[in-house]
Amino acid sequence: MYRLTVTIHGNPDRNQGEWEETHTLSASDMKTLRKVVNDFQRDNDVGGGNWGNAELREDGRMIGHMSYNGRVWKGKYWEENREEVIL
Numbered sequence: 001m002y003r004l005t006v007t008i009h010g011n012p013d014r015n016q017g018e019w020e021e022t023h024t025l026s027a028s029d030m031k032t033l034r035k036v037v038n039d040f041q042r043d044n045d046v047g048g049g050n051w052g053n054a055e056l057r058e059d060g061r062m063i064g065h066m067s068y069n070g071r072v073w074k075g076k077y078w079e080e081n082r083e084e085v086i087l
Contacts, residue, residue: 001026002033003057004066011049020052030087034070041068063087 003026010019025040027033040046051068053076064085067077072085 001028001059002030004033004037004054005057006037006054006066007052008044008046008050009052011047037066037070 003024005022005024007020007022009021010017023040025033025036027036048068054066056063056066056072064072064074065076066072071077072087073082074085075082
C-alpha cells in the first residue's frame with residue numbers, strides 16, 4: 001500500500017491568503033496513486049504553488065517525496081543533489 005501525506009497551502013501568487021492543510025492519499029499501486037493525486041489536485045484546485053511537502057511511504061517505509069508533477073525524489077525535491085526514484 002502506497003500512502004502520500006501532502007501539505008497544501010495558500011498560493012501568494014493567487015492572493016489565497018495564509019492557510020495550510022494536510023491530506024493523506026493512498027492506493028495499492030503507484031499508477032493508481034498518481035491518478036488519485038491528479039484527481040485530488042483537479043477537484044481541489046491545487047496548483048504547483050499550493051503543493052508543499054509530500055512524503056511517500058510504501059507499507060510504512062519512507063520512499064521519498066513526491067513533487068507536484070508526480071515524480072518521486074529520494075530527498076526533498078526542492079533541495080540540491082536530489083535523486084529521482086523511478087516507480
